[in-house]
Amino acid sequence: MSGIRWIGFFFTSLALVLLQVLVIDQIGISRFIHPQIYFLALLGLPVNMKHWVTYVVAFALGITVDVFVNTPGLHAFVCTLMAFSRYIYLSNFADKDWIASNVRPTLSNTDVLSYLLYSGIFSLLFHFFFFALENLSFAHFDEILLSTLYSSSISVLLILLIQFTFSPRESNE
Amino acid sequence: MQNLLRFLAVYYHFLIFVVLELLALSALVNFNNYHQSRYFAAVNNITGTIYQWQNDVTGYFNLRSENQILMQENLELRERDSVLNYASTRNDSVGVKDTTGRLLYSYRTAKVINNSIYKRRNYFTINKGTSQGVRRNMGVITPDGIAGKIVDVGGNYALAMSVLHEEFVITPKIGERTIYGGMRWLGEDPTELKIDKVSGHIPLASGDSVYTTSYSHFFPEGILIGTVSRVQATNANYQELWVELSNDIGQLSDVYVVENHYIEEILELEEGAENERD
Numbered sequence: 485m486s487g488i489r490w491i492g493f494f495f496t497s498l499a500l501v502l503l504q505v506l507v508i509d510q511i512g513i514s515r516f517i518h519p520q521i522y523f524l525a526l527l528g529l530p531v532n533m534k535h536w537v538t539y540v541v542a543f544a545l546g547i548t549v550d551v552f553v554n555t556p557g558l559h560a561f562v563c564t565l566m567a568f569s570r571y572i573y574l575s576n577f578a579d580k581d582w583i584a585s586n587v588r589p590t591l592s593n594t595d596v597l598s599y600l601l602y603s604g605i606f607s608l609l610f611h612f613f614f615f616a617l618e619n620l621s622f623a624h625f626d627e628i629l630l631s632t633l634y635s636s637s638i639s640v641l642l643i644l645l646i647q648f649t650f651s652p653r654e655s656n657e
Numbered sequence: 658m659q660n661l662l663r664f665l666a667v668y669y670h671f672l673i674f675v676v677l678e679l680l681a682l683s684a685l686v687n688f689n690n691y692h693q694s695r696y697f698a699a700v701n702n703i704t705g706t707i708y709q710w711q712n713d714v715t716g717y718f719n720l721r722s723e724n725q726i727l728m729q730e731n732l733e734l735r736e737r738d739s740v741l742n743y744a745s746t747r748n749d750s751v752g753v754k755d756t757t758g759r760l761l762y763s764y765r766t767a768k769v770i771n772n773s774i775y776k777r778r779n780y781f782t783i784n785k786g787t788s789q790g791v792r793r794n795m796g797v798i799t800p801d802g803i804a805g806k807i808v809d810v811g812g813n814y815a816l817a818m819s820v821l822h823e824e825f826v827i828t829p830k831i832g833e834r835t836i837y838g839g840m841r842w843l844g845e846d847p848t849e850l851k852i853d854k855v856s857g858h859i860p861l862a863s864g865d866s867v868y869t870t871s872y873s874h875f876f877p878e879g880i881l882i883g884t885v886s887r888v889q890a891t892n893a894n895y896q897e898l899w900v901e902l903s904n905d906i907g908q909l910s911d912v913y914v915v916e917n918h919y920i921e922e923i924l925e926l927e928e929g930a931e932n933e934r935d
Binding site: 506509512514515518534535536539540543546550551552554555556557558560561564565567568617618619 | 673
């Protein structure tokens with residue numbers, strides 16, 4: 485990513501984090517629904533970025549959220565894990581054209597179905613690890629699964645909404 | 658050595674991943690279990706300020722109901738002459754003396770700027786800290802009842818453990834009878850606390866008001882906690898008791914921080930006794 489891109493990424497992430505902690509986290513619908521959307525910033529990183537860079541970025545992003553919600557390490561851990569799984573996913577399962585063309589996986593750069601799959605998988609993973617780690621035990625496994633299911637469905641909806649609203653169509657570099 | 662270097666050259670990506678995860682995990686274990694002391698003090702000024710901005714905006718939304726509550730409380734205070742007789746007014750805090758004239762409790766007003774009720778261990782943040790005299794182990798109440806206790810303090814903000822926290826245990830009384838067994842939140846319904854083992858011979862009925870006792874050092878005696886919502890006999894000797902909180906913890910906004918002037922002495926004595934037993 486060039487310097488301009490980094491600055492853009494920085495402000496996008498900041499906006500997502502603030503949206504997360506100031507708006508979404510404040511909405512208490514049920515104890516099973518804690519949708520996280522800020523990891524959208526990670527999903528949009530360029531496909532062929534060096535993967536150790538994405539780990540560091542993810543860690544920083546997670547720590548930022550942790551600072552706000554007083555859970556030092558929790559979001560950092562899950563975000564870094566997310567970046568790692570994203571690398572595994574992209575190098576093994578993803579459409580090879582993405583990697584070849586250095587595209588940023590956003591809704592406007594791909595078709596809706598494959599984006600839905602991409603964001604859905606990571607939403608499920610993110611929320612599962614998040615709730616499991618928050619509880620630090622599998623004693624309430626059914627609750628973890630329910631929370632994961634509800635929260636990630638809402639989170640995918642929100643992510644699609646954000647993408648429809650803000651994601652400009654860009655040319656592949 | 659060469660093998661090690663070759664290994665590092667090939668797997669450094671993965672190593673960075675592992676190092677970062679270990680870092681996060683150690684932070685998780687070190688800072689989260691209990692009160693995150695040093696950590697909270699270090700960052701609360703930044704996040705506290707941002708939450709304060711948010712609260713400056715959202716605070717307007719419930720002005721009407723807050724006003725009503727204040728009016729109601731003023732009325733009650735006016736009616737309670739006996740309390741006013743013992744109250745001395747200082748700059749921004751009101752003190753209550755005990756019968757021998759010692760100042761037992763002081764109150765400070767504060768505003769809740771961040772709150773949660775859907776986690777297993779809930780905390781809320783208030784906008785007063787050491788600069789305003791707030792310290793650890795102070796109680797937090799509202800006109801409606803108890804809300805929590807301060808567990809961590811920064812310069813201008815403090816973190817309070819909510820009543821809705823699995824480690825928040827309180828001994829209540831119903832009428833003049835102290836109920837032993839430890840009342841706590843079960844982590845589910847944010848309006849209900851429970852006592853597991855109450856002696857079976859104590860007559861209890863739903864609708865009874867539940868108050869704090871002088872046993873809890875964080876709150877003055879006689880502060881409302883809630884009302885009994887259900888009683889169920891588990892066997893011949895014990896019964897279970899559910900208490901509906903009088904306070905809507907999710908809607909906390911203006912609160913009082915209660916300072917017990919003798920809390921350190923009391924805790925020190927109790928700690929000493931416990932160490933002796935060990």
